[in-house]
Amino acid sequence: MILNIQKMVETAPALKIAIDGPAGAGKSTVARLAAKKLGYLYLDTGAMYRAATVLALRKGLSMEEPEEIAQAVAHAKIDLVHETGADGSPLLKVFLDGEDITFEIRSREVSLLVSPLSTIGPVRDSLVEQQRRLSEEGGVVLDGRDIGTVVLPNAEVKVFLTASAAERAKRRMKDFETRGENVSFDTVLKEIVERDKRDSTREIAPLKKAADAHEVVTDGMTVTEVVEKILEFCSHARAHERSRRELI
Numbered sequence: 001m002i003l004n005i006q007k008m009v010e011t012a013p014a015l016k017i018a019i020d021g022p023a024g025a026g027k028s029t030v031a032r033l034a035a036k037k038l039g040y041l042y043l044d045t046g047a048m049y050r051a052a053t054v055l056a057l058r059k060g061l062s063m064e065e066p067e068e069i070a071q072a073v074a075h076a077k078i079d080l081v082h083e084t085g086a087d088g089s090p091l092l093k094v095f096l097d098g099e100d101i102t103f104e105i106r107s108r109e110v111s112l113l114v115s116p117l118s119t120i121g122p123v124r125d126s127l128v129e130q131q132r133r134l135s136e137e138g139g140v141v142l143d144g145r146d147i148g149t150v151v152l153p154n155a156e157v158k159v160f161l162t163a164s165a166a167e168r169a170k171r172r173m174k175d176f177e178t179r180g181e182n183v184s185f186d187t188v189l190k191e192i193v194e195r196d197k198r199d200s201t202r203e204i205a206p207l208k209k210a211a212d213a214h215e216v217v218t219d220g221m222t223v224t225e226v227v228e229k230i231l232e233f234c235s236h237a238r239a240h241e242r243s244r245r246e247l248i
């Protein structure tokens with residue numbers, strides 16, 4: 001896969017920030033805002049797995065054809081483009097071979113298939129390689145499931161973001177409603193619980209809190225409060241890094 005990503009602003013070499021957690025914990029919203037505040041590059045790794053799922057669907061490949069999917073992913077061109085919305089909020093657009101698939105990647109069909117697709121080893125290998133390449137210089141915020149454990153085990157800031165399944169289902173329902181997809185709360189909750197189970201019990205790179213990650217439970221917290229917390233972790237990490245250098 002050739003992944004091109006357009007930087008929102010030029011970044012100086014700086015921290016690597018890993019944000020992991022289950023579906024619907026609000027990772028992408030806070031990761032995107034934290035990156036904007038810091039002037040860092042934001043990489044939504046879930047969007048990469050979702051784009052790979054759209055590709056498999058377009059090619060009529062079933063999840064029983066992992067080698068064919070991996071081949072298709074290796075040859076596809078995915079672009080993540082940062083834009084600013086009309087209200088000034090940061091937006092991430094996703095393109096597959098030049099076509100805008102930003103809306104499609106969040107559909108329920110893709111949400112149901114992305115988890116099985118993400119268990120395919122060679123697909124993960126090619127996406128993880130891109131994620132590491134884009135993070136080499138630091139000044140990045142990555143969100144996903146395996147960032148602190150596999151992709152960037154040396155990240156200076158690791159956050160494990162979570163919330164109760166009911167809270168996460170409520171948030172996902174709102175997303176589906178906005179898209180005009182009507183699904184019952186019980187169905188969304190069941191799908192979220194199943195996805196969490198599959199993501200955390202798979203053999204390769206399961207969803208797991210890194211030993212050195214800060215756990216943040218976001219029930220009852222506003223987005224601003226969560227972002228502030230992440231920025232606090234960053235200040236501590238920078239101070240720690242400075243004193244470490246002074247000792248050398």
Ligand code: DC
Binds near residue numbers: 046115195
């Ligand atoms: O964060 P999300 O819901 O957009 O992620 C979609 C799926 O992609 C999720 O069910 C698991 C998978 N994923 C993964 O396996 N590893 C990542 N780093 C990011 C996402």
